Amino acid sequence: MNQSRSHITISPSPPGLQHAYNILFSGEAQDFLTELVNTFRNRVDQLYWDRVNRKCQFHLHRKTPEFLNTKQRHDPTWKVLPVPPRLQNRKLDLGDVSPANTQHFLQALNADVQGIQVDFDDGHCPSWKNQIIGLYNVYQAVHEEFYGVSDLNNIPILMLRPRAWNMIEHNIMIDGKETPGPLVDFGIIMYHNSKILSNKGAGPFFYLSKVEGASEAKLWNDIFIWTQQRLQIPYGTIKACVLIENILSAFEMEEILYELRDHSLGLNCGIWDYAASIICKFGDDPNYVLPDRNKYVNMQKHFLKKYMQLVIQTCHARGAHATGGMAALLVPNENKSDQLNVIEKVVKAKEQEILAGVDGFMVYDVKLVPCINKLWNTYCANNPNQLSLPIKYEHITERDLLTMPTGCITYDGLKHNIEVAILFIYNWLNGEGHFFYKGAVEDSATAEISRSQIWQWIKHKAIIEDNKETVTKELVQNLTNDYIRSRHFKSAFIHIAAKLFIDIVTMRYFPDFITTYLNDNYVFRHQHAENNTVLSPKL
CATH class of the missing domain: 1.20.1220.12 (Malate synthase, domain III)
Incomplete structure (x- = not known):
């Protein structure tokens, strides 16, 4: 690539963050980010137009999604590559941990969990200040510069969640165009941290948000391959878990796993983004009106229960991990009765996910960690995951996924x-x-x-x-x-x-x-x- 033809402008540092800013956006980091963005610029633009086109197909022709008739789907022999040792057991992650909240991030680093969803997406506000703080806090954790964080092998796995493709970084322009947020997050994280994480067997590992199908999974896979070659880390080092939080991706789970098979960390369920995506894609049609979510929509409803079953059986058939959702309830600080009530609700819901076959899930409140660890020990004390259990196969149809609950x-x-x-x-x-x-x-x-x-x-x-x-x-x-x-x-x-x-x-x-x-x-x-x-x- 001819660097002389590339032009990058970056907004100045927010007040008080000049040191972090200078490290994150060094000249070499700018070169890498520019090269990454320009290499995949046309394919990212194609992704955006493909999304518009697919949505139009339903609005103009009432075309609903169908399972793909691909050879990958009908070939029972292929599997994803096994994950490295530290990912074999990831029964409990802390979710929605914005690295821009330094106190919360440090608390998570010292929690008794296997992983942390280091979140630049759902639980994070991407102001320029927050981006600098968050990216630099990841840098400090990986480089063991935080007080009390002495060894990457002694803290939970950093499950890094860049922004989704819908988010644009307005503070960085390359060749006259604002940059896709996920490429900024991914690029800066990889440039500064990937070799350390790779050498310690601690990553880099990612959650991929709001993926809308196999073609987008292939784009991410190609980004992974290019980045590994460019930064000279071994092929297959990057591992990623795709969040199936879009209705279109539910019909392409097999193909998503196949496209990422050498870099796959499995699939994840996300109830509310998933339900919202149904309204996003098909909400003009009165047949897809969702009733009151608090009263009539939960994981026991047919369309969501089948969705989770499909995630689990698809993953396990291919040797991949299946991750459940996040418990959002908070344990109150006072009133013992209220505390027990919340814990009972969370444990009951997570017990159902374990019995369904998930290999892990998330909670937000660190106060839930002891009871969830105890729950996992009750059902899965001797195994790092549930991949070895017989697959609970059930034939799931398009109608199962698209039948809205009554209410x-x-x-x-x-x-x-x-x-x-x-x-x-x-x-x-x-x-x-x-x-x-x-x-x-x-x-x-x-x-x-x-x-x-x-x-x-x-x-x-x-x-x-x-x-x-x-x-x-x-x-x-x-x-x-x-x-x-x-x-x-x-x-x-x-x-x-x-x-x-x-x-x-x-x-x-x-x-x-x-x-x-x-x-x-x-x-x-x-x-x-x-x-x-x-x-x-x-x-």
Whole structure:
């Protein structure tokens, strides 16, 4: 590649972060990032257009997804490469750990778990300041510069989760174009940390968010191969777990595993992003209206139960690990009875996942770790995973995955969705990617399903079962105003958040991702812009 033809501009360091900024964006790191982005620029653009095209197929022709008729699907002989020793047993990860929250990140590094979802996606707000802090905290953990973190082999595995393809990094431009967020996260992490992680058998390992099919898995696999060659680390060192949190990817699990077979760490379930994606792709059709999620949508409902079964049996048939979802409930600090109630709910739900055959899952609250470790010891004390168990094979059809649960909309469910969506936007404007509400951690996944349902209910004039009232923009606006008045918010951001919320749930065409809508919005960009100058171009 002719570097003289490449032109990169990077926003200056946020105040107080110059040292971290200089390390992360050294001249050599800029060269690597530029080369990475330019190598895959055209294929990333093709990914974006393919997504638009697939969505159009349903809107224009009512074409629903089908299982692919590929030779990989019908060939029972192929397997993914075995994972390295440290990944054999990953029964419990901590989820939604934004590395920009240094205190929480350090707490996770010292937790009694196998892995940490180091999250630049659902639980993270990608302001420029947060990106610098988060990437540098990963750097410090890997380079053993944190106090109390003396050896990578003595801390949980860093399961690095870059932003998904829908996120753009507005602070870095290469050859006149803003860069895809996942390539920035992946590129900077790999350039600074991959050799250390590889030499210690501790990575680099990744979660891949919001993948929408096998072609996108192939793109990631090719990125892995190119990066390993470029950084001179052994082929197959990178391992990645794909989150099946998009309805289209559910129909291509076999092919996704095949495309990543030398770099695969299996598949993961994510209930709320997955449910929201059904509305995103098919929400114009009244046949796909989802009822109140708190009352009528859970992992025991047919379409979600079959989805998890398909993830598990697909993975295990190919020698790959299957990962369940994240427990979002928080153990209260006081009231012993409430503590026991939360623990009982989480243990019961996770016990069902273990019995279904998962090899691991996540919790957010570190206070849940002892009881979950005890649960795993009860069912799987002598095995690092459940790959050796007989496969619980069940024939699962397209209809199984696309049959929506019965039920209605409740008044409380509508209000809860409104509150979660508004609070998520409010916290994003304040630079926070997740927050605590009514005893649970809320992130972009719950914000997605909340605003998606409200958009869908307004569009299809859904009826509330409590009082037979129709869900309208006016009703949602009134409930929004009532909520803001009742909480006595001190920050003016809440009124901006409310306006953005009403905008996104009443748009004529459904915005695919709430995070894209916010990340690209002038209000958010203006709020988190440190200044408007750029570095001298690096030629």
